[in-house]
Amino acid sequence: MAITKYDEFNIKEKKIAQLCKALAHPARIAIINFLIKKKECICSDVVNELPLSQSTVSQHLKELKNVGLITGDIDGPRVCYCIDLKKWREAKKIINLFLSQDVTQANKPC
Amino acid sequence: MAITKYDEFNIKEKKIAQLCKALAHPARIAIINFLIKKKECICSDVVNELPLSQSTVSQHLKELKNVGLITGDIDGPRVCYCIDLKKWREAKKIINLFLSQDVTQANKPC
């Protein structure tokens, strides 16, 4: 594209879109589900779980970390990943607020 | 990428990711907000509202339609777009179910 128009939208719209973007790949959904189930894990646990290479998993983890949904704490040679509970709830609230708007049909449905 | 691994994930993960993907751009969030507010609108209404060209808006509408969140009914030379209430609620339920999982911290936070 010539120029990205991303920044011409308002903060709320961008925030919702940003969170959804982080969740817009099944691998990242699977990672989050796995993390919720296991409470914590290291990168190689995810690699064993998913049909993806180590470097690819690392990238997906990075994206989730960048958007704040997970934390990654160095633990010796490993990195221990966890859901960031505070951010997770925040994300849930933001997305829910958007999804929970009162949608009414038009009087004369087109 | 060599091959997309998209299909190697389970149906639920893919469904969540697919819905989030449709919401992963601020323009599409803005379109949905606009549609909820106006109850119905035609493509050119959206073009007047957003800082995007007609063809680009048309593409975003198409994506929302493809994922089922909106309907587009031909009305003379125009196309009347509306939120698909049933699909919208379905999407809300699916995303909520994912976001509402009980997240507990590890005993020994890493």
Add this chain to the structure above:
DNA sequence: ATTAAGTATCGTATATTTGCGATATAGGAT
């Protein structure tokens, strides 16, 4: 000291997304 395990990052290839102008088409109005 050497080795092994775990991870991040780089480089690269390919696919997808975003965006626009131009164009084609369809329906209404004059």
Add this chain to the structure above:
DNA sequence: ATCCTATATCGCAAATATACGATACTTAAT
């Protein structure tokens, strides 16, 4: 019949995303 409005789609360019192997780095274990 002609024109105007509304829209979708095509063709193109650029940006991003996805994926992997190779590599570098760090720490723990031997």
